Amino acid sequence: MSLVEKIREELKSVYDPELGINVVDLGLIYNIEVTEDNDVTVTMTLTTPGCPLHDSISSGVQYCVEGVEETNNVFVHTVWEPAWSPDKMTDEGKRLLGR
Amino acid sequence: MPPQSLSSETNIKLPFSFIFFSFIALVCSQILLLSNGQFMTSGTFRIPALWSAAHLIILGWALMTAMGAMYQLVPVAFLTKIWNETFGFIQFFVTAIGILTFAGTLYWAPQDAFIPGALTLIGILMFIVQMLMTLRKQAKPNILTAFVGTGLVCLLVTISIGITLIYCLSTGKGTEYYQPLFKTHLLMGITGWFTLLIFGLSYKMVPMFSLSHGFPMVQARYVYGIYISGLIITIISIFSGNDLLLKLGFLLLFIGFTTFSWHVSIIIKKRLKKKLDKPFSFALSAIGFGNLIHFVAFVMLFTNHFSGLIGPLIYTYLFLWIILSILGYLYKIVPFLWWTHKYSQEIGKKAVPSLKQMTNEKVITILLSLFILSVLIVFCALSLKIAILFNIGQVMFSVTFISIALNTLNVLRK
Numbered sequence: 001m002s003l004v005e006k007i008r009e010e011l012k013s014v015y016d017p018e019l020g021i022n023v024v025d026l027g028l029i030y031n032i033e034v035t036e037d038n039d040v041t042v043t044m045t046l047t048t049p050g051c052p053l054h055d056s057i058s059s060g061v062q063y064c065v066e067g068v069e070e071t072n073n074v075f076v077h078t079v080w081e082p083a084w085s086p087d088k089m090t091d092e093g094k095r096l097l098g099r
Numbered sequence: 100m101p102p103q104s105l106s107s108e109t110n111i112k113l114p115f116s117f118i119f120f121s122f123i124a125l126v127c128s129q130i131l132l133l134s135n136g137q138f139m140t141s142g143t144f145r146i147p148a149l150w151s152a153a154h155l156i157i158l159g160w161a162l163m164t165a166m167g168a169m170y171q172l173v174p175v176a177f178l179t180k181i182w183n184e185t186f187g188f189i190q191f192f193v194t195a196i197g198i199l200t201f202a203g204t205l206y207w208a209p210q211d212a213f214i215p216g217a218l219t220l221i222g223i224l225m226f227i228v229q230m231l232m233t234l235r236k237q238a239k240p241n242i243l244t245a246f247v248g249t250g251l252v253c254l255l256v257t258i259s260i261g262i263t264l265i266y267c268l269s270t271g272k273g274t275e276y277y278q279p280l281f282k283t284h285l286l287m288g289i290t291g292w293f294t295l296l297i298f299g300l301s302y303k304m305v306p307m308f309s310l311s312h313g314f315p316m317v318q319a320r321y322v323y324g325i326y327i328s329g330l331i332i333t334i335i336s337i338f339s340g341n342d343l344l345l346k347l348g349f350l351l352l353f354i355g356f357t358t359f360s361w362h363v364s365i366i367i368k369k370r371l372k373k374k375l376d377k378p379f380s381f382a383l384s385a386i387g388f389g390n391l392i393h394f395v396a397f398v399m400l401f402t403n404h405f406s407g408l409i410g411p412l413i414y415t416y417l418f419l420w421i422i423l424s425i426l427g428y429l430y431k432i433v434p435f436l437w438w439t440h441k442y443s444q445e446i447g448k449k450a451v452p453s454l455k456q457m458t459n460e461k462v463i464t465i466l467l468s469l470f471i472l473s474v475l476i477v478f479c480a481l482s483l484k485i486a487i488l489f490n491i492g493q494v495m496f497s498v499t500f501i502s503i504a505l506n507t508l509n510v511l512r513k
Contacts, residue, residue: 055443
């Protein structure tokens with residue numbers, strides 16, 4: 001399993017506390033980049049701009065990735081373009097929302 | 100995809116201070132209402148104890164809760180940080196002392212209520228300054244800004260008229276304007292400030308809590324235009340004594356509210372979250388009650404039965420629309436604030452509870468259902484002037500309301 005895949009799997013333990021669905025299945029994680037030095041940059045979004053859980057969820061992603069053994073420096077960037085939309089959710093995410 | 104920070108978290112001690120205070124005011128107001136129920140059933144609303152109880156519940160509970168909620172929600176809805184948090188804490192203490200002393204003097208010495216009233220006014224003015232300065236920082240004002248901004252202006256007008264009423268009362272001056280000023284005070288406070296505030300913030304919270312996407316927002320402009328027109332025409336009719344204008348004003352208020360209900364139903368139909376949380380569902384049901392009360396008020400006015408029902412209608416509007424909305428959202432806001440305080444540094448490191456796990460939805464459903472039932476009993480008692488029914492409803496209401504307060508605070512044990 002590559003480090004990117006490993007990080008993505010670990011991020012499934014970070015839940016949006018309002019929806020009770022993890023950030024991966026919600027489609028909040030746009031990109032995970034790993035350099036040769038194992039510095040990690042996670043590009044993510046939230047379901048709505050100004051989400052009151054903004055800092056908590058992005059910090060959660062940061063702590064989670066920092067907890068993966070092989071990673072070095074971790075950077076989390078929250079972006080609003082492209083905006084989150086329901087089609088970014090996985091099938092499991094949709095199922096958990098009752099769709 | 101350049102990173103953009105739209106983080107806007109507020110120091111949770113600020114909204115919590117308001118919410119804690121509001122629960123204390125709530126308990127005091129219920130004790131006063133219970134001990135003076137005989138006056139309400141006889142239709143005698145303007146006595147010192149009921150003034151005190153009414154202001155404790157409207158200013159001490161509803162306004163302080165709304166202020167606390169706004170300190171939390173305005174940054175969320177308008178994507179901007181609170182202008183000055185230290186100023187916010189000072190505003191809290193000024194307003195809290197003002198409301199407590201104001202309610203006290205209304206009870207013991209209404210003629211001396213001017214200075215405590217002025218202190219409350221200063222606290223509320225500080226809040227308005229805080230919010231207007233915060234809204235000014237908003238990058239792109241939108242229709243939500245119009246609702247909340249106009250709501251704040253209505254609040255300013257409400258308290259200014261309130262102070263004028265106390266001045267009239269204590270000096271005996273301007274008695275010919277007392278009635279129209281009093282009616283405008285009620286109208287601007289209840290349908291102006293609170294309704295516009297709930298409309299505005301609902302446009303952020305309804306999509307957020309139902310995870311709705313791809314809904315139109317054009318209807319919000321119609322809601323704003325029609326409802327504001329209704330408010331203005333009603334105020335003109337109050338001062339001119341024109342009955343036809345009053346009916347037109349009430350009709351526009353009803354149409355504006357109905358348009359809002361229709362728009363919210365469109366948003367809800369576009370939701371991704373199939374099963375809505377119970378507290379949020381109750382906040383939505385409050386919209387239905389508000390709409391129904393607007394309809395009944397218009398019909399009663401049209402059939403010349405309004406004056407006999409005005410007290411009970413204002414009572415139900417206050418509790419089944421405004422306060423039920425606030426309670427529904429409070430059950431979302433308090434767990435969020437506590438979760439942020441307790442778990443925001445734990446998420447990602449270990450398993451943390453979801454917000455839903457911090458409350459007991461079954462208990463909330465029972466309590467809010469009892470709340471609605473008790474308000475309806477009191478409404479019937481007030482309408483039919485049945486003292487025993489009032490006492491039953493009011494005891495049930497007070498016990499339920501205090502239980503809701505304790506149940507909300509129970510989140511702090513999680």
